[in-house]
Amino acid sequence: MYRALYAFRSAEPNALAFAAGETFLVLERSSAHWWLAARARSGETGYVPPAYLRRLQGLEQDVLQAIDRAIEAVHNAAMREGGKYSLEQRGVLQKLIHHRKETLSRRGPSASSPAAMTPSTSDHCLAAAARQPNGVCRTGFERQHSLPSSEYLGAAGGLYQIPPQPRRAAPATPPPPVKRRDREALAALGSGSRHATPSAGSSVSSGSSVSSTSLDTLCTGSSLSEGPSGSPTPPPVPRRGPHTTVSQAQPPSQGPVPDPPAEEVAGDTPSAPEELEALSALSLGTTEEKAGAETAVPKTIGAELMExxxxxxxxxxxxxxVAIGVVVGxxxxxxxxxxxxMEQVLLSLVEGKDLSTALPSGQICHDQQRLEVIFEDLAQRKDDAQQRSWALYEDEGVIRCYLDELLHILTDADPEVCKKMCKRSQFESVLALVAYYQMEHRASLRLLLLKCFGAMCSLDAAIISTLVSSVLPVELARDMQTDTQDHQKLCYSALILAMVFSMGEAVPCAHYEHLGTPFAQFLLSVVEDGLPSDAxxxxxDLCTNLLLALNLHLPAPEQNVVMAALGQHANVKVFSEKLLLLLNRGDDPVRIFNxxxxxxxxxxxxxxxxxxxxxxxxxxxxxxMMALIDIAVRHIADLSPGDKLRMEYLSLMHAVVRSTPYLQHRHRLPDLQATLRRILSEEDASPQCQVDRMIVxxxxKEFPALGEAPS
Structure with a gap:
């Protein structure tokens, strides 16, 4: 306990104003110039200058009462803020509880007061605050998986379980606090304990150093002043330097703290051997501890850090x-x-590929938990007959939050975790979302579902195979033809349908009722004529890509519904120009995924x-046509032997010569002849080169003019 010798008032933030004679409980000696203290009368906490204080030899019962009042003040302040404990309040509570336990331990087991026998309820409140998001202490808290995550429902209903964060330093007034081990040693010295020896768990290695600021705090009370000060004028208000840090080396004589009165020195001066004993116990550690710390790196540390x-x-x-790698490096x-x-941590970070299996036994990836909840609740809403009624729209906000969070997880979470959850129970969750899309008629929710389907397609080819065989392609094709006014949904429908067809897999025969020639003609008309809503x-471009993707799974040209629609369409000038542009660039717009x-x-x-x-x-x-031949001949000449694309261009040129009057205009024939003769003379025995020579x-053989020597 300390008593103020003079009145103090400062404009510094977080500084406590007090009158002469007030008593304080010192929680932390943050620096030589500022101490974190609690007002004994009200429990209010803040920073005070130690030069204004004088230590009292009070009863421990008074100290306990002051601590309890300070704890109650912190709880009351948190309740006024809705029950949420800030990081500063958490840190103050931890210091108060630690100080209270030390005071009780000094009283010994023979103490019979209720304060000594009853544990502080702040321990439980603080632990509960650390377990609840944002430190909220409340009973009857809803189960974690009953509503969408707080990231999407707002700060009031948070569900993410955030572990307690380390205490931040005060914003402006004091310098950053010293290490916890230093604080414990300093508290032991300041409390007058003669035999305060840190345990093995709290001692630090010999390489550690005690900051000079902490030494300033120790030496402030032990250094004798040049003479007693009889002047009632208070010393100057201490100011924090512009670059003050915890480890700043500064002798006590250079600090702005004036010499305290002589009577304070006499009451607060530990002997030099006690200081040396405590400092040596603080700064010396055993070699076994260092060796144990170096080897005790769990294999799951990388996955835990990622989580x-x-x-x-x-x-x-x-x-x-990337962030963890940069910091650890x-x-x-x-x-x-x-x-x-750190090298072991980096190795664990690189080796931990799948968070769902790399975490310690018993721990479940948070993204995996959220995916389970979202898929389960959306499936329940799909099966709920009441929610299918057109009049019940009150669930839109909740479903939107679920879909937003689902999209966020599918996009940003570990892909292996997302694959595992999507493939579970033979893609039951994916098929449930498809069924929900089919019965959901609200455009905003349909748009979010389309985005989720696109994110799923990027995860794995097996998910695309599931979507191809589902009712989703039929529903998208029907929706595109019937609702042409919603431009955004129409664009997303075309994009997702192109993703579904991007792997060239066979489509069920029943789908051609909606994906046949009429649908291909609709796409061609959109490419050529556009739509009024498409400003x-x-x-x-999207419909061009969709036509290319739709054509991938049609192997026989004579039964190709896209070619049938192309032959029936009177004018495809815009479409043909887009094809030539893509051919010239060498781009494949359908190859979205790897x-x-x-x-x-x-x-x-x-x-x-x-x-x-x-x-x-x-x-x-x-x-x-001439531009197309130029592009094909150039690629055949430029591509190296063994390149699969050269075979494709040779097949294309063969089809051009066969179906067009090429031998009449003979455009770029000498270049083509020279390239074909070079391919025939290649000695590469790879299978790809053998196929190229066979095509040539x-x-x-079919067109002898192509094999003649160029003239």
Whole structure:
């Protein structure tokens, strides 16, 4: 306990104003110039200058009462804020509880007061505050998985279980607090304990150093002043330097704290041997502890760090890995003694691929838990007959929160965790979402579902196979043709349908009732004529990509519904120009994902199907035809032996010569002849080169002019 010798008032934030004679309980000696203290009368906490205080030899019962009042003041302040404990309040509570336990331990087991026998309820409140999001202490808290996450429902109903955070330093007034081990040693010295020896768990290694600021705090009370001060004038208000830090080396004589009165020195001066004993116990550690700390790195530390950073920052899985790697690498470079431990942490970070299996036994990835909840609740809403009624729209906000969180997790979480959850029970969750999309007619929810389907397609080819066989392609095709006014939903429908068809897998025969020639003609009309709602002209490109993707799964040109629609359409000038532009760039707009097995090049396959029949080959104008031949001949000449694309271009050129009057205009014939002869003379025995030579022989056999020497 300390008593104020003078009145004090300051404009510094977090500084306590007090009158002369008030008593304080010191919680932390933050620096030589500022101490964290609690007012004994009201429990109010703040920073006070130690030069204004004088230590009292009070009863421990008074100290306990002051601590209890301070704890109650913190609880009352938190309740006024809705029951939420800030990080500063958590830190103050921890210091108060620690101080209370130390005071009780000094009283010994023989103390019979209720304060000594009854544990402080703040321990339980603080633990509950650490377990609840934002430190909320409340009973009857709803179960974690009953509503969407707090990130999407607002701060009031948070459900993410955030572990207690370390206490931040005060914003402006005091410098950052010293390490906890230093604080414990200082508290032991300040309390007058003669035999305060840190335990093995709280001692630090010999490489650690005690900051000079902490030594200033020790020496403030032990250094004798030059003479007693009889002046009633208070000393000058201490000010914090612009660059004050915890480890700043500064002798006590240079600090702004004036010499305290002589009577204070006499009451607060421990002997020099006691200080040396405590400091040696604080700064010396055993070699066994260091060796044990270096080897005791769990294999799951990388996955645990990923989970903590992802859960508390909201960063994506990859950004979490980058952030942890940068921090650990910097610590390894800056603190050479920690290099072996940091190296093991980095190895664990690299090796931990799947969070769902890399976490310690008994721990479940938070994203996995949330996916289970979202899939389960959405399936229940799908099966709820009452929610299918057109009049019940009160669930839209909740469903929107679920879908927003689902999209966020599918996009940013560990892909392996998302794959595992989507594939569970033979893709039951994915098929449930498809069924929910079919029965949901609200445009905003349908749009969110489409985004979720797109995120699922990016995870794995098996999910795309499931969606191809589901009712989703039929529903999307029907929706595109019936609702052309909602431009955003129409664009997303075309994009998702192109993703579903991007792997070139066979479509169930029943789907052709909605995906046949009429649907292909609708897409061609959108490309050529556009829609009134498409002011940005996004739909022509999207429908072009969809036609290319739809054509991928049609192997026989004579039964190709896209080619049938192309032959029936009077004018496809815009569409043919877009095809030539894609061919010239070498782009495949349908190859959105890197899933295996890779499908054929959609543009080359489409052109090969176009030139498989003279009826569809006539869609190109003469100048466009010459440009197409230029592009094909250039690629055949430039591509290296063994490249799969060279075989595709050779097949395309063979189809062009067969279905068009090429031998009449003979555009770029000498270049083509020279390239074909070079391919025949290649000695590469790879299977791909053998296929190329076989195609060239077929071309020269069918059209002998191609095999002649260029003139």
């Amino acid at each position: 903590l950073v992802r859960r508390n920052t909201g960063l994506s899985h990859e950004l979490c890995r 910097h610590i390894q470079a800056s603190v050479p003694a920690s290099s072996p431990v 940005a002209e996004q739909l022509p 899933h295996e097995p890779a499908p054929p090049h959609s543009v080359l396959k489409f052109l090969q199907d176009v030139f498989a029949s003279p009826a569809t080959a006539a869609i190109f104008y003469h100048t466009d 022989r077929e071309m020269c």
